[in-house]
Amino acid sequence: MSDSFGDIVDAFQPGPKPQPGNLPGRAVQVLLVGCWLLVCLLPIFLAVEDLELATGKTGTPGTLTVVSCESLGKGRYDCKGSFTPEGGGDPIPVDASPDSEAGDVTRAQLTPEGDRAVKAGTTGVIAALTLPALGVGGLGFLPYVIMYFLGVRRGRRGAVVLGCVLTALGTAGMVAGLVASYA
Known part of the structure; x- marks a missing residue:
């Protein structure tokens, strides 16, 4: 390394240089x-919460159908879905995972709050x-x-x-x- 290059480097790294072994x-x-x-x-x-949902320990089992995904810019998406409980009942509008695509249908668990659904089963556990x-x-x-x-x-x-x-x-x-x- 030339002396002039060393001077340039020293200009950007002022102060004493650390010695080996100093902690x-x-x-x-x-x-x-x-x-x-x-x-x-x-x-x-x-x-922990997503793992409990994906394993079925908490939440309501059912089917999630992704209805729409809106681009928020910079590669971010806001996806909405419809959750149908396994035991029957009216579909519930929920937030879907942003990595979904409109039209996706998957097994899912509804959070106890009822605001979002998470993939269930092996795929959901691995993702969580x-x-x-x-x-x-x-x-x-x-x-x-x-x-x-x-x-x-x-x-x-x-x-x-x-x-x-x-x-x-x-x-x-x-x-x-x-x-x-x-x-």
């Missing part, structure tokens, strides 16, 4: 791990597992980072292997969930 203080380490946990566990907690898979994939390398912060040397290689496996599983789960959402 943030304990308070910052705890804050970083806490934020990491929050970001990765939140999608898991947010998916998209967010938890994101959380699991994000947690993959957290054990290694904690070991690094604590200065633990034994087991780091195992933590890296675990991180790779969890990240791969999370990625595969996200892809499977997205495919199921659009199936």
Whole structure:
């Protein structure tokens, strides 16, 4: 690297350069791990309601017919549907998943509030597992980072292997969930 290029880089990165081995203080380490946990566990907690619906634990089973999908711009859609309860009864107007297309007919569960319907069955469960898979994939390398912060040397290689496996599983789960959402 030439001296002039180095001067340009230094102009955009002022201040002392970090030295290898310097770590943030304990308070910052705890804050970083806490934020990491929050970001990765939140999608898991947010998916519980959709998982309960998709598995049939809550809600009313029936059939969802997507009536219309209106483009909101920038690839976003607002879809409306008609939900017919399995036991019979009048169709209920509901919000449908934005990844639907007008005319789609699928098994679904009506939320207890009665405002939206979620795909049921295997496809619905796999689609509902998209967010938890994101959380699991994000947690993959957290054990290694904690070991690094604590200065633990034994087991780091195992933590890296675990991180790779969890990240791969999370990625595969996200892809499977997205495919199921659009199936």
